[in-house]
Amino acid sequence: MDPRVQVENLWEWFRAKRVRGRRLERTRRWALQDVSLTVNDGELVGIIGANGSGKTTLLRSVAGVLPPAQGRVIVRGRAVPFIDLNAGSHRELSGREHVMITGVLLGLSRRDVRSRFSEIAALSGIGEDALAMPMRSYSAGMMLRLGFALAVHCEPNVLLVDEIVAAGDEAFQRSAVEKIAELRAAGCAVMLASHDLHLIGEHCDRVAVLQHGKLSFEGAPAQAIEHYLELSKTSD
Numbered sequence: 001m002d003p004r005v006q007v008e009n010l011w012e013w014f015r016a017k018r019v020r021g022r023r024l025e026r027t028r029r030w031a032l033q034d035v036s037l038t039v040n041d042g043e044l045v046g047i048i049g050a051n052g053s054g055k056t057t058l059l060r061s062v063a064g065v066l067p068p069a070q071g072r073v074i075v076r077g078r079a080v081p082f083i084d085l086n087a088g089s090h091r092e093l094s095g096r097e098h099v100m101i102t103g104v105l106l107g108l109s110r111r112d113v114r115s116r117f118s119e120i121a122a123l124s125g126i127g128e129d130a131l132a133m134p135m136r137s138y139s140a141g142m143m144l145r146l147g148f149a150l151a152v153h154c155e156p157n158v159l160l161v162d163e164i165v166a167a168g169d170e171a172f173q174r175s176a177v178e179k180i181a182e183l184r185a186a187g188c189a190v191m192l193a194s195h196d197l198h199l200i201g202e203h204c205d206r207v208a209v210l211q212h213g214k215l216s217f218e219g220a221p222a223q224a225i226e227h228y229l230e231l232s233k234t235s236d
Contacts, residue, residue: 002076003038004189005062005158009071010035012057012213031057033213034071039158039189044180046200046221047193048228049210055193058210059083059160062191077157080106082148082164091136095126098135099150106154116153123149123179125172145172152179159183159190177203197225 012032032054039045047055060066061073063081093101099120103113121131124145135143148164164176177199180190194200200207200221207224209217209231217227 001041003040004043004076005037005039005079005191006074006076007035007037007058007062007071008073010058010061010068010073011070012054012061012066013069014057031213032061032210035210035213035215036071037208037215037218039191041187041189042184043205044184044190044192044203046204046207046224047191047210048195048197048200048207048224049216050232053210054213055210056083056162057213059162059191059193062158063160075158078107078155079158079160080151080154080156081160082151083160083162092134094134095131095138095142095146099131099146102150103154106151108154120146120149120153123152123172123175148176152176152183156183156188159188161190162193163195164192197228201225 010032011030011034013028014031015026015028035054035058037045037058047058049055057066059081060083061068062075063079063083064073064075065081065083090098090101096117099117100110100113104110108116121128124142126142126146130138130142138146148161151161152159159180161180164173180203184190192200192204204221206218207221208215209224209228211231216231217224
């Protein structure tokens, strides 16, 4: 069976600025360099690495937000990203309106969103009064919780998550982990980028370590975490 996610020799770049003398020069720098990775149905693959190592760029590439500069990314089925805190949010919309519009953009019908709204609200932990308020009044944590709750209710074949541990209290984090486990049991492939090594070690099947945009290690969680910690020592 083909993997649900197939990343082959992926290169991604970003524009950087530097001052040389009195001139401002724009250059290209590689965010990902020759990264290859697969994720199978029901598998949870963790992505760890220092800030700037390419974790979020990798998730954006799998989500289709960034086209490959080189290589290719194949996703079989619907990929639902939970990556950027403010991505796709209109601050003047109410929380309820945001859920409706974003759910439709992610492929659900309006009827689907309405039928799942109470479950989305319950997982987010945001009350009915707050959901009627404009999102400009929301804290970062509220926006994260609502975005995650919506993403996991969009019937993903692939769920892409960039840090859920900062999204709320322990009760929300526990509920989020349980919901991801339900999706995996139904065959959803999950890619999770996180700095929470305990979460990574306890729940992931495999872990990829990124360093300066390169795949430095891929394997069992314990060995991957050990490798990452050794990298951290040498970079200090």
